[in-house]
Amino acid sequence: DVTSSAPDGTTICGTVTSLSPFAVAQALNEPSTNILQNGNFSGGAANWLQFASRIDQTGTTISDISYISWAVTNGVFEYYRIGPTAPDIATSAVVLQNTAVPFSAGDPVVAHFDLGNSSSTRKRISVLIHHSGFQDLSVCTFFVPPNTPLRTYAMRTHATVNWPGASISFY
Numbered sequence: 001d002v003t004s005s006a007p008d009g010t011t012i013c014g015t016v017t018s019l020s021p022f023a024v025a026q027a028l029n030e031p032s033t034n035i036l037q038n039g040n041f042s043g044g045a046a047n048w049l050q051f052a053s054r055i056d057q058t059g060t061t062i063s064d065i066s067y068i069s070w071a072v073t074n075g076v077f078e079y080y081r082i083g084p085t086a087p088d089i090a091t092s093a094v095v096l097q098n099t100a101v102p103f104s105a106g107d108p109v110v111a112h113f114d115l116g117n118s119s120s121t122r123k124r125i126s127v128l129i130h131h132s133g134f135q136d137l138s139v140c141t142f143f144v145p146p147n148t149p150l151r152t153y154a155m156r157t158h159a160t161v162n163w164p165g166a167s168i169s170f171y
Contacts, residue, residue, distance in 0.1 A: 004122055020071065021145070035166060042075060049098070050070055050095055052065050065081070069082055076116075102165060102166075113152070117147065124142070127139065127142070127171075131167070132165035138157035
C-alpha cells in the first residue's frame with residue numbers, strides 16, 4: 001500500500017521511489033465476523049485438531065499421529081510433518097478447525113493467517129477453506145522461504161453450495 005493521502009474522497013495519492021506499476025483496489029463483500037475459536041492460540045491448541053497419516057508399501061493410508069510434531073509457543077502454533085521411514089512411502093499432516101458456522105451458496109469467505117518458516121529449507125503449505133464434509137473447497141498453496149518471520153497471508157473465496165459448517169485446514 002503506497003497510499004499517502006485521499007484529499008477529497010475521490011482522489012487517491014500515493015508515493016513511490018521509482019516509476020512503478022500500481023493499482024487502486026477495494027475489497028468487496030469483506031466478511032467482518034471472525035468465526036474461528038482460539039484463532040490467536042491464547043488457549044494453546046484448544047479448538048484445533050491435529051491429524052497425520054502414512055501410506056504404507058501397499059498404498060494403504062493409515063492414521064498415525066506420530067507423523068506430526070507440534071507445539072504452541074508464545075501464541076504461535078508451530079508444527080511440521082515428519083517424513084516417512086521405511087517401509088512407508090509417504091506421510092501427511094494437517095492442523096484444522098471445524099467452525100460449525102454455516103454458509104449459504106454465494107457467501108464470501110475470507111481467511112487471514114500468519115505463516116513463517118523457522119527452518120533452513122523452503123517449505124510448502126496448502127491451506128484449504130472448505131465445507132466441513134469436503135463437498136466444496138478452495139485451496140491455495142504457499143511456498144515459504146527459509147528463515148522467514150511470520151507474515152500475513154490471505155485467501156478469498158466463496159461457498160458454491162450450502163455449507164453446514166466452514167472449516168480451515170493447514171496441510
